[in-house]
Amino acid sequence: MLEVKDLYKTYKYANVKIHAVNDVSFNIRTGDIVSIFGRSGSGKTTLLNLIGTLDRPDSGEIIINGKNTREVSGSKLAAFRRSNIGFVFQYFNLIPYLTAIENVALPLKFDGVARSERNRRAKEVLEEIGLSKRLDFKLAGLSGGQVQRVAFARAIIAKPRIVLADEPTGQLDSKTAENLAETIVNLNKKSNITFIITTHDPVISSIANKIIYFEDGKIQKKE
């Protein structure tokens, strides 16, 4: 499903080279929940951005569902992301002036889906994750946990093969984090979506069937 081979990514700040991802290789099967566990600054977000095609590696290969991401560029890249990858970002990154339903429906809009169909599907997904009473709420009217669940709803609405979540519980208390972990497990069971989650939260790691320990841009250990 996902194959990462000999991946390197180096940044240069003030003439100092930082090896954010340094010779990383691993495989992930369809339906896995994978936790990339590591401290802040260990290169987890960079790895996720590379897998999500938001950034380009210096060398190495990322093969998603048989397609090498190096071969996808330009306008095809946006379509590739839409159909294969869903994102949940560290700081939620919902658009604050849109309502929950509009945020969730956004990826479908870029796919050219009609407004009524978008809204119907977004409503369906929000109901599934228990937010049916918050459809027309904007970011300011939602709690941290609700916002993060909206972000997950947006990530899965286009039925991607992989959802990449960057520290999804970083801004949540432990109880809300547990609820979110439960939501992830339910979504995984129901639609067999692969989840790759960077975290340093043991709650999230506990639901993963594969854990990759990451430090200084390198894999230290796989479980």
Add this chain to the structure above:
Amino acid sequence: MDIIFDAFRNLCRRKFRTLLAVSGVAVGIFAFLVMGAMAEHFRRISVQFEYLFENRIFICERLSFWAGGGILSEAKLKKVKEIPGIEEAIPMLISRWSDERMVVVGLPRVVVGLPLENIKSIIGRFRVISGNLALNDKESVIVGYDLAQENKLSTGSKVKIGNEDFIVSGILEKTGGLYDGQMFIRLSEAQKAFHRKDLITSIMLIPSPRVDPEKLSVEIKNRVKGIEVIPPSRIKSQIRSSLSLWNGLTFGAAFTACVAGALCVIIIMLVSVSERAVEIGLKRAIGAATSHIMLEFLSEAVMVTVSGWFIGSIAGWFFICILTRWLHSMGSNLFDLTPRLFVTALVGVVALGLLSGLYPALRAASIEPAEALKVRY
């Protein structure tokens, strides 16, 4: 529909800034419409001038300004008529209708005295909307369209010219030019009304067929002293040069409007791109293609310029209506607000929106999602 709705919502989120940008474009459109309406007015008059004076020679007193002021005696007319190659020599007495206002804006309202037998040669190319072109009675007057409208005249109405009363016998159709503000009476009656017995202000010559009007003009000038002979080529060149001036002014107004409008749009759109970098990065990350982002910003830019066009058009139309009313009350007109001005302005603002929105849209589309998403909302 999605694009229009989104553009509208984004612009409404920054009301004051949008209002400023729309105002900038609106002021430009206002200036363009006002200048354009004046240019249209003079273009119409010029076109009619060219049509009416095609192959015709105009004679006036040497020191007079066009038909105003100078006086010719009918003896001069006799001398001119003796020159071979003239099919028709039409003496005219042209005078301002009212002496109440010494200064007028635009073309003054005038009375034209014509010999009965020449009426058709001068105004016969136009139809009457009521009455006839005959001037059957001594007191008959044919009135131009605008003059009739301004003074609420209809066939049978009384009009005072000089100290004499005249009866409207015909009203000309709208010609869009000179004749709309004129009245036509018999030459003898005009001479009586303005106390100019045996005097005229100008002569209109129609050359015989196959006679070169330019050569005929030179010959008249050589043989009759103390008159100004204006050949068709001079009339045409004067019309063309005044038209060029007006076209230049309109082009200048349009250009200024474009520059001012484009600057307004570019500035607000660039600010908007900077402010919305995270949002753009997010949209790109979740599947927005370059074309989606560009379209979003281009549609906002076009919406700003089209809104500016709408407001500027209403303001321009309102301003011109008020000014035209005032000018009509003074017996004059200066504007022709034609539909093509609005259409030209609309096409212009759409193009302006696309051009001025292009650079900000390209900037937005070039935002790297990974970089943009490092910033926290």
